[in-house]
Amino acid sequence: MADDILLPLVLLPNVTTIYVIDMFDDCYSTDNTIEGQRRDIRRVLTDGNNSCMNSDGDKIVHNLKMPAVILEDDFHVDPMWGNVWRLTFKYDGRIVNLVYFSRNFENAVWPSEIQNISHIIGVGSYSWECLTGLDRSHSDTTLIKSMFDTRTTDSFTFYACAFNHMHFRHIHSVKHNIFEKSSQIAAQTIEKTNGRANIEDLYPPEFSDGTFGFNKYGQFVPIADVTDPEKNKNLSYEELIKVPKVPCGQCGKILDTAAKEYLDVFTEDIGHLFCSRECFAEY
Secondary structure, eight states: OTTOOHHHHHHOTTOOEEEEEOOOOGGGSTTSSHHHHHHHHHHHHHHTBSGGGOOTTOOOOOBOSSOOEEEEEEEEEETTTEEEEEEEEEETTEEEEEEEEOSOTTTSOOOTTOOSEEEEEOTTTOOHHHHHSOSGGGOOOHHHHHHHHHSEEEEEEEEEEGGGOTTSSEEEEEOOOTTSSOEEEEEEEEEEETTEEOGGGGSOHHHHTTSEEEOTTSOEEEGGGOOOHHHHTTOOHHHHTTSSEEEBTTTOOEEEGGGTOSOOOOOSOTTOBOSSHHHHHHO
């Protein structure tokens, strides 16, 4: 969530408890401090809009239905869970509790009080690719999958940025984000079978049916384009340029040999083509 308190309130109009598991990033604070981030969130709530967080070049202001009233504000260090910020406020006729844990969402056990979660918002930070385990930066998904299995309701909804989740069943347009006039948020309901969350429901059909996959550089491409460099390591230059798709030997960009996207320079180095002279020189 970082500093975006507006999204859960706008997206889920009846929400009463918002749990956040997020490591601090100073770009989401007007003064680049965690104390400033908490102050920003309080001001958005009490002002009823995000004008306090707008940059000089961005005059777009997004509004809540009404300002909130802060009732309780407590920050402390829990001996088990680390930094915890609890903010209770009254908004739109109901009491809302924000509980903010400074932890890693994916690689740490969720605090024990987080149970029976019916909505998970991964907008801007998490996507379906992360859950496959094939993305190099999210290779170990065992823990996060167990949290989805054990800490959610039998049916829950996952939200993500729509640009790479257009295959989700529902697309919502919400005007809340200070960087955009409006945001498209994709939503997909996940059911459980025998206590296991069917996260495969988040995957696009072309991934589920095996026609698309990830190459070794984390790119989501047709399986026909996933070239294993190990299979090409003994091929000569003349043989390589006949392979339809070949990764650059330096940066990994997939080269379409039929379109002659490779550097047209002979090299005695077996098993590699290059996309540019710069990559060739770096190699």
